[in-house]
Amino acid sequence: EILYSWMEVRTPRLSYSSPKEPRVQYFIFPLSSRRRNYSHFHCQNSNLEMTPWLFGCTETNGSVCLQGMDLSWATELLPAFKVATVRLGDLPAVSHLVLGVSNLSGRQFSVECEWLSEDARTVAVPIPHVLSFGLSVSAVTLSSAGLLHTVQLQDFHQVTSRLSH
Numbered sequence: 495e496i497l498y499s500w501m502e503v504r505t506p507r508l509s510y511s512s513p514k515e516p517r518v519q520y521f522i523f524p525l526s527s528r529r530r531n532y533s534h535f536h537c538q539n540s541n542l543e544m545t546p547w548l549f550g551c552t553e554t555n556g557s558v559c560l561q562g563m564d565l566s567w568a569t570e571l572l573p574a575f576k577v578a579t580v581r582l583g584d585l586p587a588v589s590h591l592v593l594g595v596s597n598l599s600g601r602q603f604s605v606e607c608e609w610l611s612e613d614a615r616t617v618a619v620p621i622p623h624v625l626s627f628g629l630s631v632s633a634v635t636l637s638s639a640g641l642l643h644t645v646q647l648q649d650f651h652q653v654t655s656r657l658s659h
Contacts, residue, residue: 550588
């Protein structure tokens with residue numbers, strides 16, 4: 495017998511590893527209290543089957559989504575993970591995000607999701623001059639243990655224009 499369950503997640507981060515027995519698990523993330531402090535929602539997983547897995551809910555009944563849209567199109571396939579990052583500002587009609595995961599084939603997987611503020615996770619780094627020949631180095635220190643960070647290279651366009659002349 496396959497177990498189906500819904501769980502509302504109110505924490506900033508979720509880590510889940512599938513059990514060995516077949517199960518369909520839905521995690522529902524309310525957006526109302528998150529839109530003020532966060533700009534994005536990010537999930538990554540390993541060994542999850544290639545089926546739709548991230549949804550935006552437009553109609554709910556308690557903690558169950560009655561109608562929604564598939565957001566799995568945002569998924570990037572990396573060598574070890576499937577990754578999806580959605581911008582909350584692009585989803586004005588969505589009240590909840592839903593992560594639907596299953597191991598009906600018996601294959602175990604893990605998934606991690608988190609809310610994030612892009613501004614707080616972006617670091618700008620000056621790049622060394624093109625003629626420094628590796629004698630100059632820029633170090634990056636990340637301010638959190640989050641799953642996703644953005645490193646912006648400052649004045650990179652100047653390096654590429656100097657190389658093309």
